[in-house]
Amino acid sequence: MTVERAATATAAEPDDAFRARLREFFTAHHPGRAPKDARERLAWAKAWLATLFDSGYAGPSWPREFGGMELPFAHQVIYHEEAARARVPGPLGTGLNIAAPTIIKYGTQQQKQRWLAPMLRGDTVWAQGYSEPDAGSDLPSLRTTARRDREEYVVTGQKVWTSHASDADIFFALVRTGTRESRQQGITYLVIDAHAPGVEVRPLRDLTGGHLFAEVFFDGVRVPVSDRIGEENGGWQLARTSLGHERSAGALNQAAMYRRVLTELEELARERGQLADPLVRDRFVDLEIRVRIIRYNAERTIGGILARGEAGATSSISRLLITAFEQDIHEFAVDLLGPAGLLGKSAPQSVQRSRWLQGFLRTRASTIGAGTREIQLNTVAEQVLGLPHDPGMPPR
Amino acid sequence: MSVGYSAEHDQLRRVVREFLSQKSPSRQVRRLMEAGESRDDEVWALLTGQLGLSGIAVPEEYGGSGYGPVELGIVLEEMGRALLVAPYFGTVALAGQALAASGDTEAMRRWLPGIADGSLTAALAVAEDSGSWDLTDVTAAAEPVAEPTGGWAVTGTKLFVVDGDTADLLLVVARAPDGPGVFAVEGAAAGVDRARLDTLDLTRALASVTLQGAPATRVGADRDATEWLAEVTNLVLAALAAEQIGGAARCLDLAVEYAKVRQQFGRPIGSFQAIKHKCANLLLEVESGRSAVYHASAAVAGHQPDAALAAALAYAYCSQAFTHAAKECIQIHGGIGYTWEHDAHLYLRRAKSSELLFGPPARQRTRLAELAGI
Numbered sequence: 001m002t003v004e005r006a007a008t009a010t011a012a013e014p015d016d017a018f019r020a021r022l023r024e025f026f027t028a029h030h031p032g033r034a035p036k037d038a039r040e041r042l043a044w045a046k047a048w049l050a051t052l053f054d055s056g057y058a059g060p061s062w063p064r065e066f067g068g069m070e071l072p073f074a075h076q077v078i079y080h081e082e083a084a085r086a087r088v089p090g091p092l093g094t095g096l097n098i099a100a101p102t103i104i105k106y107g108t109q110q111q112k113q114r115w116l117a118p119m120l121r122g123d124t125v126w127a128q129g130y131s132e133p134d135a136g137s138d139l140p141s142l143r144t145t146a147r148r149d150r151e152e153y154v155v156t157g158q159k160v161w162t163s164h165a166s167d168a169d170i171f172f173a174l175v176r177t178g179t180r181e182s183r184q185q186g187i188t189y190l191v192i193d194a195h196a197p198g199v200e201v202r203p204l205r206d207l208t209g210g211h212l213f214a215e216v217f218f219d220g221v222r223v224p225v226s227d228r229i230g231e232e233n234g235g236w237q238l239a240r241t242s243l244g245h246e247r248s249a250g251a252l253n254q255a256a257m258y259r260r261v262l263t264e265l266e267e268l269a270r271e272r273g274q275l276a277d278p279l280v281r282d283r284f285v286d287l288e289i290r291v292r293i294i295r296y297n298a299e300r301t302i303g304g305i306l307a308r309g310e311a312g313a314t315s316s317i318s319r320l321l322i323t324a325f326e327q328d329i330h331e332f333a334v335d336l337l338g339p340a341g342l343l344g345k346s347a348p349q350s351v352q353r354s355r356w357l358q359g360f361l362r363t364r365a366s367t368i369g370a371g372t373r374e375i376q377l378n379t380v381a382e383q384v385l386g387l388p389h390d391p392g393m394p395p396r
Numbered sequence: 397m398s399v400g401y402s403a404e405h406d407q408l409r410r411v412v413r414e415f416l417s418q419k420s421p422s423r424q425v426r427r428l429m430e431a432g433e434s435r436d437d438e439v440w441a442l443l444t445g446q447l448g449l450s451g452i453a454v455p456e457e458y459g460g461s462g463y464g465p466v467e468l469g470i471v472l473e474e475m476g477r478a479l480l481v482a483p484y485f486g487t488v489a490l491a492g493q494a495l496a497a498s499g500d501t502e503a504m505r506r507w508l509p510g511i512a513d514g515s516l517t518a519a520l521a522v523a524e525d526s527g528s529w530d531l532t533d534v535t536a537a538a539e540p541v542a543e544p545t546g547g548w549a550v551t552g553t554k555l556f557v558v559d560g561d562t563a564d565l566l567l568v569v570a571r572a573p574d575g576p577g578v579f580a581v582e583g584a585a586a587g588v589d590r591a592r593l594d595t596l597d598l599t600r601a602l603a604s605v606t607l608q609g610a611p612a613t614r615v616g617a618d619r620d621a622t623e624w625l626a627e628v629t630n631l632v633l634a635a636l637a638a639e640q641i642g643g644a645a646r647c648l649d650l651a652v653e654y655a656k657v658r659q660q661f662g663r664p665i666g667s668f669q670a671i672k673h674k675c676a677n678l679l680l681e682v683e684s685g686r687s688a689v690y691h692a693s694a695a696v697a698g699h700q701p702d703a704a705l706a707a708a709l710a711y712a713y714c715s716q717a718f719t720h721a722a723k724e725c726i727q728i729h730g731g732i733g734y735t736w737e738h739d740a741h742l743y744l745r746r747a748k749s750s751e752l753l754f755g756p757p758a759r760q761r762t763r764l765a766e767l768a769g770i
Contacts, residue, residue: 266770275770278762284770285761289713296687307402314687317680374669380679381672385652388667 019078025057026086034089042125042167045089049122059096059120061246063104066116073305076249084253093164095119095126099172102189102241106230115170115191129159129173129192129216130239136161137375139174140183140236140394144218146175146190153177153190153228155198155221161369165201165214168194178233183394189235191227192218208361245305248315251298255291258325262291265333268352274336283332290325297321316380320373323366330359409470415447416478422739428481429598429742434562435482443482444514450488451512454496458508465631468493469638469693476642479599479742483517486559489635491518491567494578494628498616503580507565519563519583520628521554521605529629529754531622536570538579538612548572549587549609550579556753560603561592567615568607569625576621579612587611597749599742630707633754634692637710640718640750641685647721647743648678651728658730665728674724681717688713705767712760715751722747 013021031048035041052058053067060079062068071079083090091097096119103115118124135142144157155175162171171192178186192199198221203211230238266284269275275284297314304312333356334341341357343350367373381387382396389396419439428436444450453468454460468489475484492511495504495518510516522529524536536552550570560566566581566588581588587610593602616624652675655666665671692710695703722744726733733740751757 281765281770282758282761285712285765285768288764288768288770289709292691292709293684293688293713296691297684300687300690313679313683317683320680321684374673377673377676378669380676381666385648385675385679387652387655387672387675388664390667390669391663 013075015074015078018075019082022057022079022082023086025055026082026088029055030086030088042092045092046122048089049092049120053117053121061243061249062100062116062120066104066112067120073245073249073302076246077252077302080250080253081256084250084256092122093125093168094128095124095170095172097247098128099126099191101243101246102172102229102238104243105241106238110226111191111229119170124169125164125167126170126172127162127164127168127194129162129171131161132158133160137372140187142174142176142187143180144173144175146177146188146223148177148225148232149222151225153188153223153225155190155192155218155223157218159216159218160204161213162201162216163213165194165216166203166211168201170194171199171216172229174235174239182233184236186233187235188232189229189238190223191229192221192223196221196223198222207364208358245311245315248298248301248305248311251301251315251318252295254322255295255298258291258294258322258329262287262329265329265336265356268333269336272336280336287325287329287332290321290328294318294321294325313384316384320376320380323363323373326359326366327363330356330363334360405467405470408467409474411447412449412471412474413477415443416474416480419443420478420480425479425481425599425739425742432592433481434559434601440482440514443484448512450484450492450514453488453493454508454512455504458496458504459512460508464697465493465634465693466690466697468635469689472635472639473642473645473689476639476746477646479643479646479739479746481599483519483559483562483601485600485635485639486519486557486563487511487517489639490520490558490632491563491565493631493635494520494567494625495615497624497627497631498578499619499624500616503613503615507580510564516565517559517563518565518567519557519560519603519605520632521557521560521566521568522625523556524552524554527556527752527755528759531569531576531625534569534571534576536568536607538570538572538577538614540573541611545611548579548612548614550581550607550612551609552607554605554607555602556593557590557603557605558753559601560605561590561601566605568605568610568612569621572614576625577617578615578621578625580615581607581610581612585610595749597745599746600749602749626704630696630703633707633711634689634696636750636753637685637692637707637714638689640711640714640747641682641689643743643746643750644678644685644714644718644721645682647718647725647740647747648675648682650740651675651678651721651725654729671728674728678721678724681720685710685714685717705764708760708764708767711754712757712764715747715757715760718747719744719751 029051031044035044059068060071060076064070100119103112119126130139132142132144144159146153146155171194173190173192174187175190176186177188198219200217201214203214206212269280274280297318301311301314304310337351340351343354345354382389448461449471451460452463452471456462472489495508507516511518526533536550538548538550541547541549550568552570554568563583566583568579568581569576570579587608589606590603593604595602655671656664658665688710692706695706726740726744729738729740732738
């Protein structure tokens with residue numbers, strides 16, 4: 001595989017030159033609009049990821065050794081800005097953001113060689129197998145077992161809320177290798193072939209009526225021991241690995257995206273002649289304050305990382321602010337529309353193809369997935385403010 | 397983006413915090429409060445002399461250190477934390493910034509060096525009965541005085557004048573025949589009658605100032621007062637927001653410290669989720685308010701196009717955040733938080749007063765809507 005490393009050739013490239021080069025690349029290679037058909041859309045997204053990878057424009061925070069760009073943080077921010085501006089497709093599945101940092105930090109050389117480049121190129125789609133029916137917020141109580149049989153683990157159990165499971169080639173999963181009571185101390189990180197015998201994916205219909213996630217059943221699935229990351233019973237500590245501050249690099253784009261959404265809602269209210277109503281205006285003021293504060297927080301987080309290598313307290317609160325904002329703006333939009341807000345996509349009278357109603361439903365998940373709001377507030381209280389852990393709960 | 401990250405800013409914050417923790421601890425605040433005094437002379441001398449804090453936003457050519465709203469914001473954040481009892485906000489943030497923004501070299505040469513070295517205290521008198529800071533609501537009037545005396549004579553009643561009862565110099569907004577203007581009146585001049593008002597905030601004096609033909613000098617006559625005072629409004633709102641978020645942060649600290657040590661049901665109350673969530677939610681607001689303040693002070697300092705909006709936003713947000721933090725601080729402390737001896741109520745008083753100082757919150761939000769083009 002010969003890969004042009006055009007994008008990473010000049011480490012000390014000035015910001016403006018880097019930005020211009022990215023912009024040119026995204027414009028020249030833009031894949032166009034997403035196809036409606038799910039199968040075609042998957043192929044379309046994979047083709048784009050391959051183009052990025054083959055041209056050396058994939059994985060802004062990843063090491064070059066595995067096909068990434070290994071950009072300094074300031075250039076990662078620019079990368080995300082330009083990607084958002086060009087509206088190019090994002091990553092497929094959850095592997096790039098969640099599994100890859102773990103593999104990069106804790107995988108063996110052989111594992112890195114085998115998994116990273118195909119994941120980055122979109123050749124393999126990775127999905128996460130953490131939550132279980134009885135292990136949601138209390139993830140350390142998970143019960144999917146992996147029994148050691150010589151050079152293999154035999155995995156049996158059920159995962160749930162697995163996003164992108166139907167497209168997945170590989171699951172990265174937390175499984176129990178210790179006793180039932182071993183909690184964090186008995187959890188192992190396994191990489192499981194989604195096409196192996198004994199794996200069954202059952203799409204779950206969510207409250208929007210769509211099928212974003214699925215249940216995944218493992219029935220005696222055999223996984224080579226060489227597909228374990230880290231030590232046996234040492235998986236818990238690996239599950240939340242991140243690469244430096246890569247997650248903060250895109251914070252400004254998210255802020256810009258919500259800015260756009262709010263402006264669009266204001267335009268809608270203006271068209272409908274509702275902006276003169278002082279109660280409506282006051283709701284808009286509230287959202288205006290919040291959307292700007294989301295940006296100021298992102299600027300502070302990124303500024304802190306650039307200036308002193310620390311993300312600071314703003315990074316731990318930004319998700320809480322954003323998730324509440326996205327719920328509130330969609331509900332406000334639906335309220336604003338009145339009965340017209342209740343119309344679905346296929347109703348000819350629907351407003352903006354029912355985007356606000358869909359958002360109202362979709363964002364119910366915002367304060368549940370990746371940790372409920374309640375659990376996140378506990379985490380902030382304990383880890384940022386130093387408040388004591390609840391003695392009635394198992395230790396962290 | 398540059399705010400709060402330089403080593404110089406860290407250093408400034410550390411120095412001011414250290415100074416205030418030694419020189420303005422709670423018992424000192426309470427002593428001045430109970431005595432109804434506006435400051436401790438020795439602390440004021442150190443603050444303005446040794447530390448040079450009163451000159452922080454005064455240009456170097458007038459004896460200051462030539463910094464601006466960003467550094468002033470850092471100082472005020474710390475003063476808000478400590479509830480410092482001193483005529484700093486009125487003199488430096490209100491009158492000092494107004495003078496420095498006037499472009500009136502004569503006036504700046506005359507008064508700014510005194511503000512910078514701490515020998516002169518000053519107040520900015522805008523609001524009247526209505527409490528409004530809108531120039532259109534000003535009824536005080538200024539008339540030119542015939543030669544040979546010359547100058548102006550100001551008549552009217554100002555209310556809610558921060559540190560107005562003790563200030564050496566009053567900058568009074570009044571209507572002149574050619575439109576609104578700013579008039580400098582000596583606090584001790586004939587025709588000036590002033591009194592401290594009985595108001596909620598016990599650590600910051602608000603005064604009524606009645607002027608009856610008080611002799612005055614016009615300031616910034618060459619500038620359109622509406623435009624100049626609009627700029628002053630941005631400076632002042634950003635400054636007050638900084639002070640507010642310092643107070644809010646202190647309320648959160650007090651609540652968290654208490655929740656860690658107060659035992660009920662055999663465990664610290666801070667281990668209960670209900671208390672944790674209150675504290676975590678306050679942290680969201682405090683950090684968000686900080687972000688808003690840092691953005692606003694940088695925008696105002698740099699005369700950015702969004703300066704007015706950023707300052708109004710910071711003030712609106714920090715007003716709510718501070719009042720909320722002060723109320724939750726009392727709630728988390730329970731009975732002890734309701735006592736006179738506990739400082740929680742001093743913060744609640746400051747918070748609610750600051751929230752209403754520039755007019756009703758609904759009015760602030762209406763203004764924000766206009767600035768945001770909603």
